[in-house]
Amino acid sequence: MQSRSKLKEKTGQALKMLESCSLCPRKCNVNRLKNELGFCKTGLKAKVCSFMPHHGEEPPISGSRGSGAIFFSNCNMACVYCQNYKFSQLQEEGREVSPEELAGFMLELQNNGCHNINLVTPTHVMPQILQSLVIAIEKGLKIPLVYNTSGYELVEALEILEGIVDIYLPDMRYADNNMAIKYSSAPDYPKYNRQAIKEMYRQVGVEGLIIRHLVLPDNISGTDKIMRFISSEISKDAYISLMSQYSPYFKATGIKEISRRLLLEEYENAKTIMEKYGLHNGWTQDSGGLERFAGVNIKSNI
Ligand code: SF4
Numbered sequence: 480m481q482s483r484s485k486l487k488e489k490t491g492q493a494l495k496m497l498e499s500c501s502l503c504p505r506k507c508n509v510n511r512l513k514n515e516l517g518f519c520k521t522g523l524k525a526k527v528c529s530f531m532p533h534h535g536e537e538p539p540i541s542g543s544r545g546s547g548a549i550f551f552s553n554c555n556m557a558c559v560y561c562q563n564y565k566f567s568q569l570q571e572e573g574r575e576v577s578p579e580e581l582a583g584f585m586l587e588l589q590n591n592g593c594h595n596i597n598l599v600t601p602t603h604v605m606p607q608i609l610q611s612l613v614i615a616i617e618k619g620l621k622i623p624l625v626y627n628t629s630g631y632e633l634v635e636a637l638e639i640l641e642g643i644v645d646i647y648l649p650d651m652r653y654a655d656n657n658m659a660i661k662y663s664s665a666p667d668y669p670k671y672n673r674q675a676i677k678e679m680y681r682q683v684g685v686e687g688l689i690i691r692h693l694v695l696p697d698n699i700s701g702t703d704k705i706m707r708f709i710s711s712e713i714s715k716d717a718y719i720s721l722m723s724q725y726s727p728y729f730k731a732t733g734i735k736e737i738s739r740r741l742l743l744e745e746y747e748n749a750k751t752i753m754e755k756y757g758l759h760n761g762w763t764q765d766s767g768g769l770e771r772f773a774g775v776n777i778k779s780n781i
Contacts, residue, residue: 486613489639493606497523502636503555503602504671519555520570525607526552528566528573530584532593537689537720537762540625540648546597547588547622549581555603556629557664558652560695560731567600568729581611582618589622595646597625602632605640612643631665632675640682647679650691651709654701662699662737669701673708685716689761693722694749697736702749710756719761721749 496502497511507517514522532545540546552566552573566572576584585596601608612620623645630649651672653659659668679688690709694700709717723746731737750763 483613483616486609486616486643489643490606490609490613493609493636493639496636497606502605502633504631504633504665504667505555518557519553519603521553521603523607524575524577525581525604525611526573527576527581527584528552528563530588532588532591533597536597536648540595540597540646540689542594544592544594546595546625547585547591547593548597548599548627549584549588550599551601551604553603554600554629556631558629558729559662559734560725560728560737562726562728563600564729578607578610579614581607582614582620585611585615585620586618589620593622595623595625596620597627597648599627600629601626602628602636605636609639609643629663630672630675631663631668632671634674634678637675637678637682642682645683645687647683647688648691649676649679649688650693651676651705652693652700654704654708658699658701662695673712676709676713680713680717685714685718685760688713689718689720691720691722692749693725694741694746695725695737696739696741696745698745699737702752706752706756706758710758715757716760717758719753719758721746721753721761721763723749723764 499508500511500517501508505518509515509517511522516522528550530549533548534541534545536546552570554567557568561567588596598608624643625646625648626640626644627648630651652663653668656667656669659665676690692700692702692705694702709719723741725741727738
């Protein structure tokens with residue numbers, strides 16, 4: 480973690496980005512300091528849905544005492560199959576919190592023995608998170624920070640996090656722009672996502688990066704292109720979490736090609752692709768482990 484003065488300086492820099500919001504690739508240019516709302520429907524204050532010790536993340540993140548997950552409401556993507564749609568898109572759960580309150584959640588999770596603070600969907604509230612960190616660190620927060628993101632990120636925003644985030648946990652969701660638009664309303668996701676993964680790797684190397692790849696039905700996620708990118712432009716030693724847990728939540732029930740769960744052979748094919756590109760680190764979800772990451776078990780709605 481960086482010095483207090485450096486963290487404060489970076490917080491100021493991040494807050495400035497809210498004035499004409501350009502925190503993520505959407506660049507809505509709304510003034511969030513005045514509570515104007517862009518795509519992510521979030522104004523000046525962060526909105527939190529829940530926080531709790533989470534035991535369903537990848538083993539090194541959950542450890543034995545759980546990862547201290549903080550679930551932020553709203554999102555800069557709009558996935559038609561989102562399992563958290565009630566708080567990510569419909570604004571049905573969660574409430575606005577002050578920086579002091581958010582800092583308090585972090586400290587409570589640390590006091591509960593959690594191994595880390597796991598910021599779930601943090602992109603659109605990164606400056607608010609930094610504001611809270613300043614307070615939490617002053618009050619004794621010591622555990623590592625996990626940045627758990629859909630990966631629709633801007634390098635300029637990630638650069639601010641250098642030396643602050645310990646572990647990046649990004650998705651690589653799509654290799655094809657048309658798919659990203661159709662299923663997540665996220666134009667140019669592949670381009671921004673790849674730039675973001677490179678920046679994260681530059682900051683934290685192999686040891687601080689776990690790339691999640693959710694295998695979607697009908698090869699919508701473009702597994703081959705994504706694994707080729709990781710193997711050739713990141714590292715063959717990169718840690719990958721290959722996820723088979725797709726289920727048709729939310730609008731996906733009405734979209735034929737994604738209205739079913741993943742077939743076993745589709746997942747097996749994704750594993751073969753990983754092997755083909757020499758990617759050998761990480762986690763797969765076999766039938767016994769299928770429940771390991773499946774579903775978010777929210778216990779402490781606020
Ligand atoms: S963080 Fe929200 S308001 Fe800012 S650019 Fe992204 S979607 Fe738009």
